[in-house]
Amino acid sequence: MxxxxxxxxxxxxxxxxxxxxxxxxxxxxxxxxxxxxxxxxxxxSDSAFELIFSWHMLVVLIGTYLLSLSRWIPGSIVTAIGILLLLVDRLCLDIPFEKIIFPLLFIFAGIFFILNRRNRN
The missing domain is CATH 1.20.5 (Single alpha-helices involved in coiled-coils or other helix-helix interfaces)
Known part of the structure; x- marks a missing residue:
């Protein structure tokens, strides 16, 4: 622009x-x-305000920011993690944070390395 x-x-x-x-x-x-x-x-409403200004939404915004910089793979991974954590919190699922985040980080890191298209000479 x-x-x-x-x-x-x-x-x-x-x-x-x-x-x-x-x-x-x-x-x-x-x-x-x-x-x-x-x-x-x-x-x-207070519940909508708490949803919008939560740390889960901050993770989603960071992923969206990465997407706006044309960093598609890391941006989509971070956005997906944020949305998943937001859903777990809003659906009141009793799952400890450390049981979700570390396996997801490994899964998304694996996807990142598979889809990374750097030229290797």
Whole structure:
């Protein structure tokens, strides 16, 4: 995405490129502020606020951020882990954290190494 600051003919054009990283973080901060305001005014339920501002959602956002940087395999792995942990927490499954995360890390690391397409010379 490009923004042209000076569009008058005959002058040097200054072009500023918005990086995906800055765009993603900016949008997330704006949405977080809006949702926080909605909660403060009583327009968003406490359970929805706790879901949105949980550490599970932070893992999902990190995965989505990696996806926005075109890092498909690590981004999808982190996003999948975050969604799975969010579901385990919201469905109130009585599964200890360490019994889930370490096996999942091994599984997703294996998938990453299998699907990694680096040129090996």
């Amino acid at each position: 490009e923004i042209i600051e000076n569009d008058k003919p005959g002058r040097n054009r200054t072009v500023e490129i918005i990086r995906p990283r800055n765009l993603f973080i900016g949008i997330i901060l704006i949405l977080a502020g809006i949702l926080w305001l909605l909660n403060n005014f009583g327009l968003l």
